[in-house]
Structure formats: C-alpha cells, structure tokens
Amino acid sequence: MVNNKNINSESINELMEAAKQVRKNAYAPYSCFLVGAALRGSDGQIYTGCNVENVSYGLSICAERVAVFKAVSAGVTSFQALVLVTDQEELVSPCGACRQVLAEFSLEMPVFMVNFQEKIVQTTVEKLLPASFVFRKSREEKFNEERF
Template structure:
C-alpha cells in the first residue's frame, strides 16, 4: 500500500465531530514499515491529537525512532502543512532532508522537506 493510500484510508477513520476537518498521515519508518495516524478531537476542543502525531506515536510504539518519509492528506482547497507543533514532532524523528508530501483528497500534491517546513528546528543536540 502506498503512503497516499494509507493516509487516505486512515483519514476516513478520523474523529473530527467539532471541526469536520479530517486529516490522515502515513509515514515510513526506518524499518520500512508504514505507520498511520488520524486526527482525534474531543469536547475540550482544541485538546485533540493531530494525524502526524498519531502516526509518530504508532511508529514509536513499534520500537522505531526514525522516519524516512511522511504523507499528509486532508479535504481542503490546497495541500495543508502540519501545524507548528507537528513540525517540531516530525523534526524530532527525521533528518532535515526527509520528504514531506502534503496532499488534498482531490489529488493535488506538494512535496517539501522537514528542513523547509521547520528551518532552525530545536533539536536534541541543542540540549548537549
């Protein structure tokens, strides 16, 4: 299954009763496996979980700590980038040159990199 197909599939499982804005994310771990996540809202809006964070959590739960590619999809007029918090989460587990594909359900795609999404990221090496 492609990352796009995996992200489309999991997007349909998103729990977004408050915003109605369903997002799916699929990433490839350094082990070659695909991990998926969808946004999950709750009544204490906006205290939900983003799709990207869910996919990263699934990867980490499987014992993998690096990602090599990520694909994010939503039903919107343009490919929508991850929020600031998710950009930082992605940067924690990916090199700056890792590709990030942002997509719409209509088929429009934009590919960028982790470094382009979050220039000057705060990294674990900054804490040494």
C-alpha cells in the same frame, strides 16, 4: 534520522493510499476537518494516524503526531517519508506542534502534502520548520546510552 533511499513514486502512492484510508477514521465532530497521515519507518512498515478531536480542543491530536507516536511505540525512530492527506481543495501543511515533533526525528525527511484532487507538494521537515529547537547530537547519544 532519515533513510529515504527506498522512496519512489510507488512508495509514495502506497503511503497516499494508506493516509486516505486512515483519514476515514478521523474523529472530528467539531471541525469536520478530516486528516490522514502515513509514515514509512526505516523498517519498511507504514504507520498511520488520523486526527482525534476533543470538546476541550487543546486535548485534540493531529494525524501526523499519531503516526509518529505509533511508530515510536513500535520501536521505530528513523523514517523515510510522511504523506499527509486532507479533503480540502487547498494543500494543508503540518501544524507547528507536528513540525516540531517531526523535527525531533529528522529534519531531512520528505513530507508530501496531498489534497482531495491528489495534487501533491513535496517539501522537507527542515523547510517547514527552518529554525527548529533541537539538541546537539552529543546529548542525543548520551540519552540513548543512558536508556540501556
């Protein structure tokens, strides 16, 4: 679910700064590709994540999923926006796995991709993953009812 009524340039700048700061914590000794992500929850809080690599590369995790999982761990599953920051000249978009995880929560959520020169491109999860795998709403409602 998306709730982006409070997304404005000030909010995007705040997310961008948070993503830049957390990017410094990225653990990427193999690729040296540092990524930071900042996700604004519907609760107004910012959930950040950085990529963490492993010598067994399949065990690595991207910054976007770290941010989402931190938010979900805090009980937040509705988001306003995601900002993704890298130190690359070219803009970098979320990988396929991250796109699918983001689609689980909101196809309409705005995603802002930012490079080291602070060039910003805005898109949505749906535009990044137009044919995402999603369950019907009725199944989601049933899941939520069964949880409680």
